[in-house]
Amino acid sequence: MRDPKPRSGGSGVSLTRADRARTVASVLRRQVMRGAFPGGVLPDERALIAEFDASRNTVREALGLLRDEGLVERRRGVGTVVTGRAYEHPLGELSGLAEVLQRHGVVVNEVREARVLRPPLTVARRLGLPEGGMAVYLERLRRVDGIPLSLDCTYLIPEVGEPLLARAGKTPRTLENHDVFDLIETATGMPLGSAEVSVHATVTDPATCAVLEMPAGGAILAVERLTRLADGRPADLEFLHLRGDRLTLHATLDRATRYTDPSGSSSS
Structure with a gap:
């Protein structure tokens, strides 16, 4: 034809x-x-x-x-x-990636790094840390049913991160079997409050491609998420590298909730 x-x-x-x-x-x-x-x-x-x-x-x-x-x-x-499918991560709720992915299969968190370090200045500022202050750094590779889906790099304020490391020292599989959000709320005894999220697509560098077992030149969704405790304090800053061919970000938006300024005009 x-x-x-x-x-x-x-x-x-x-x-x-x-x-x-x-x-x-x-x-x-x-x-x-x-x-x-x-x-x-x-x-x-x-x-x-x-x-x-x-x-x-x-x-x-x-x-x-x-x-x-x-x-x-x-x-x-x-x-x-x-031969391939993707998993949805809802943007309309404050939930950890592992919380969402466990609905689809067996989630395994491979801990690649967990230590105290001096974060980059821009990270320290986002977390409200003093100049030269320390933070806890976690790097984890997430798999669902054996397939690598994301590489997560997380900076936590000391009062949140240090109890996590101490707990992991007593129970080594803590960081592998629990979502960071769950660990934060357990460590602080306080619920999480809100998060600021930004997303952009980028071509993956060779090292990240290798870790995520992606084809060279594949695309990732780069997510930056600053999460705050219920009292407004920053708790952690995450840089998530999500496989663009295996994960989608989903949200339901309501036009009726657009902001209206005092003059009566709406802003989109």
């Missing part, structure tokens, strides 16, 4: 087959990553052609994009099958 002539996007721009394939792949990618296909098998080409009103070549190109990302593969006699 030959591709039709390029279609107009409504603004005078002609959409190429590559444009159409990218659009199809975007929808299928989301379905694949959410486990939407029963048995892990995608609909056959004829069904996809009908669903997306696309040519066979466009559908095949879209499936090729997903194959190159390691999400699907073609198996003779079976069809296109899912």
Whole structure:
């Protein structure tokens, strides 16, 4: 089947087959990553052609994009099958990554480093530490059912981090079997209050690729999260490196809660 002539996007721009394939792949990618296909098998080409009103070549190109990302593969006699999926981390709740991931499988935290150190000046300032003050540093690799999903680098204020290290010294598997948020609340006897989160996507450096067992040049979601105790004090500053091909960040947003200033105008 030959591709039709390029279609107009409504603004005078002609959409190429590559444009159409990218659009199809975007929808299928989301379905694949959410486990939407029963048995892990995608609909056959004829069904996809009908669903997306696309040519066979466009559908095949879209499936090729997903194959190159390691999400699907073609198996003779079976069809296109899912070979990778992603796990959702909700941004609308203050929960640790391990708390979320344990809903999907067996979570293992590999402790790569745990020690007291002098943090970088910018980290010390974010944590409200005096210049030259010390912090506790934790670095952990998280796996779900054996698959590396994130590399977490965490700086904790001394009154939070030092009890964690002391507890880990008595029970070595403490840092492996518990989420940092749970440990913080146990150590301080105080619940966590709020967190500031920023996210950006970046190409992974070779060392991080090796730790996360990712293809060279793969993308990660770099998350910076400053968490505060209920009394407003900073507790920890985390730099999370999430595999972009295995983790998605999810939030439900309400436009009705937009900020309205005293003059009555709303701000988005």
